[in-house]
Amino acid sequence: MSAIMPAVENAPVSASADNGKAEQVMQNTAASASVATKPKVKGGKLSLRPFFLAVVPPVLGLIFLVLVWEIIAVKNSGIPSPSLTLKSAIELFSDPFYSNGPNDQGIGWNILASLKRVGVGFGLAALVGIPLGFMIGRFSFLSGMFNPIISLLKPVSPLAWLPIGLLVFKAADPAAIWSIFICSIWPMIINTAVGVQRVPQDYMNVAKVLNLSEWKIITKILFPSVLPYMLTGVRLAIGTAWLVIVAAEMLTGGVGIGFWVWDEWNNLNVAHIIIAIVVIGIVGLVLEQVLVAIAKFFSYEDVKN
Incomplete structure (x- = not known):
């Protein structure tokens, strides 16, 4: 004593x-x-x-x-110069939210429509893909079951799924959302599953010793460890989704930045097409950087003396 x-x-x-x-x-x-x-x-x-x-x-x-760009514009009269494009951009963004009918709306409305479709398709992919990735990484039986399916469907071009969406949903808008969903889900499934599989076995052994429930294993052990991998998958998925929506809207029509580009091409307004390319790049960059910042916020490094 x-x-x-x-x-x-x-x-x-x-x-x-x-x-x-x-x-x-x-x-x-x-x-x-x-x-x-x-x-x-x-x-x-x-x-x-x-x-x-x-x-x-x-x-x-x-x-x-x-x-x-200036050299190309000098050599090719069909390409507008940077100064002419800048002038068109100033005029275009002076009233980005005008509306003269369903097929004649400002670039602001088109960007918002595209972001809305991306948000819905991407959100649905996250709701399905992240839990599925957890299960595939957690259970070897499910991993063996779904890995061949993922390997078969992941290389398929997202636009190849667009006709299936049109056939099933009978409308252009849900078909475009379906294309975003199917292209966004694979990075989230794969990265989440890899993160779960790389959790140290010592953690799982401690969970067995403590007789933790499956829910506590997921919330207390797997989720904090997998979060950086999961956010990497989310970051990759949002970039792919933004790429796909432009091409999908070119084929489906309606309001959206992709349809706006195609409509300006039909009007032979190359300056507006170049402006749209820059806008698409800026929006994609902003989405990417926001998710990178979130991923860095949840990344942890060992503190060294």
Whole structure:
């Protein structure tokens, strides 16, 4: 009894020491982050090298793109110059939400219609794909059952599914959403399943020892470990979905950025087509960066002393 009591009495001291060490680690990490964000000073002068490395290369890349575009426009009279395209863009975005009928609406309405279809199709794919990925990764029987199906259907072009959607749903809008769904689901299933399969076996052994239910295993062990993999699948899926919706809308018609591009081609308005290409790229980039930021927020790294 006397041998046990000192250990019990020393326990608060050990916990206090651990807390002090944790606080010191946090202070060191905050200090390191503060130093990393401050501009470097060399010889008493402020170093602008990081700023130039971050700003100058992208600016030079854009200038190079515009120069190539200008040269092509000079050689080919059918391609509008950058200045002419900029003028058309200013006129176009001066009233992006006008509406003169179902087939004559501003570019703002077309972008929103496309984003709505992407949101519905992508959301349905997440509701089905992420739980299915968990089950495939968790149970080897389901993995063996679904892997051949995924390997067979994943390489199929999403647009090949569009006629099936038109046949089943008898309408263009749900057919386009179906195409987004079928192309978005594979990255989420595969990445989620891979994440589940890479959970350390020690974690699962502890769950067996503690006799945890399947629900607690999923919520307390699998989900936190799989989250970075899952978000990677979501990021890949949203990029693919945005690519597919443009092509799908070209074929189905209606309101949407893809239909707007095709309509402008029928009107031989190449400047508006180029503007649409830039807008599609910007929207896709924004969607990608938002999901990258979310993925980084949920990524954890070991703190080193």
